Amino acid sequence: MNQVILLKQRPVGKPTLNDFTFTNAAIPVPPDGNVLLKTLFVSVDPYLRGRMNNSRSYIPSFETGKPIQSGIIARVIDSKHEGLKKGDVVSGMLEWKEYQVSDGKGLVKVDEKVSPLSTYLGILGMTGMTAYLGLTEIGMPKAGETIVVSGAAGAVGTIVGQIGKIMGCTVVGITGTDEKAEQLRLKFKFDKAINYKTSPDLKEAIRVACPAGVDIYFDNVGGEISDAVLANINKFARLPVCGAISLYNATETPLGPRLQPILLTKSATMRGFIVGDFSAKFPTVIKQLAEWLKEGKLTYSETVVEGFENIPQAFIDLFDGKNEGKMIVKI
């Protein structure tokens, strides 16, 4: 039996279990030049929500009645491909299926002896590269500057903060529970962490936490949290826009204060990106992240959910901040 998860209908607002459907398929037989893969770990990520809409975006929309796709670690269990042999473990953008065939394109071999397999979806995968490249290419941190990160306890946020510390910056995280705020300070060495849900005046809380102002704002959330940070930016601030999780489930165009006046008076730069914009740098970045991880300069959190059938719920839980660090489903 081979379970498959299809997009049943496009979510309206926050996704529900009813937007997904399970079906059973036969375990396929790989044709020549292909491998049969068994799924081991599935990455669920906020950006997948965008692909569930029927709108032009940076990557094509998912189609209803078709499988969802995300970052997946899988084992080769049968091979008719000359570069991959039975037992190899690979990482790639694959479908939410227990078993699937691949022609090997876009797959990267990963090594369990070097690092736990799930890290190739997180700190040594797209997540780590997103954090590193957004912070360095757009944020351009200089030692002594102040970085604010929203969605700080998420997969990308925890890594951004640690890289900021490695680069000699003061790092302030914004998150949604006191437990996460404590983790940011204790485990991830953020200088300060703010619980936005218990801050009656977030703008003021950020002002107090950043006495020298905000030089870099790594934005994972958009919305009112970002408004509060923007009120505290310095001249020549840089604002990488990595995600907008607070806006993804909006059913009407979200309104907020117009940004042109603040960008103008501060000569500030706001730039959206996806990690693929910097793909030429992936190999050197992965090497750097692996080195820091080995040296103990980086650590990570994972929220691991077990069971193929729990993938949709794990995805939905992202929007309630139920994850700490990378949300992964172990099959």
Add this chain to the structure above:
Amino acid sequence: MNQVILLKQRPVGKPTLNDFTFTNAAIPVPPDGNVLLKTLFVSVDPYLRGRMNNSRSYIPSFETGKPIQSGIIARVIDSKHEGLKKGDVVSGMLEWKEYQVSDGKGLVKVDEKVSPLSTYLGILGMTGMTAYLGLTEIGMPKAGETIVVSGAAGAVGTIVGQIGKIMGCTVVGITGTDEKAEQLRLKFKFDKAINYKTSPDLKEAIRVACPAGVDIYFDNVGGEISDAVLANINKFARLPVCGAISLYNATETPLGPRLQPILLTKSATMRGFIVGDFSAKFPTVIKQLAEWLKEGKLTYSETVVEGFENIPQAFIDLFDGKNEGKMIVKI
């Protein structure tokens, strides 16, 4: 007699004549090391509105009861300064006074034989440099790309469009009257010009005018016009924010669609600037602009108002778009 214009009170919303007051002072006598200047031309600019508010901005606020300051061309009529002699003409940030004393700091000698004096406030002054530097440093135009300019018939906009054409781009201007739109096409060689006041669906009008999408949006206005342009930007678009004239007179925080989602899906860069951010490049830019002007590759429009007493009204008229090109008061 020496007329002086003071800021009487901070404008609320659109400025009125009542926000300014005229007073008479004696014609001062320059102390050693100083010159006495007679004002010849006064530049009135939308950005001065920001300085009339009591808020932190990139330059200090004007104080009530004190003279307004802007770009001025003046003649030296008495000199106790070794670098400036009687009869010299200078450009600088000076006060709205018929006569004033200066220690010479920040003044630049200009030459009527090279170019009409008023051009040193416009195309060969801050206006020209603002257009050139915003477009080249932030917009980074490549031949064949599409540039949209808002406030296109204004002082900066007309120059941005012409430089865009010199650089091999397709240039589309947005303006507020059919006469201005025609000038943009005929005099300034814009490929297309849109009258936003007669376009029931501006977003669609821009889409039709820019079949290849918008690579660079040079934003002078902010507000709903900018929303319509943003709906048409391409992947990796660059958006220099030069001004936000539609928002300067707002009495409450202007709201609009949140920009993070569009910047994110388009990997686009929005960056505010003032010309002073690039001051190291002023000499080479002025040289380039003067060369293009001499070669006939650049032209300009001026709206010249006569009489010192008309400075406040000329300034107010900017917000009704009564100028075409640079608004200047000749004394």
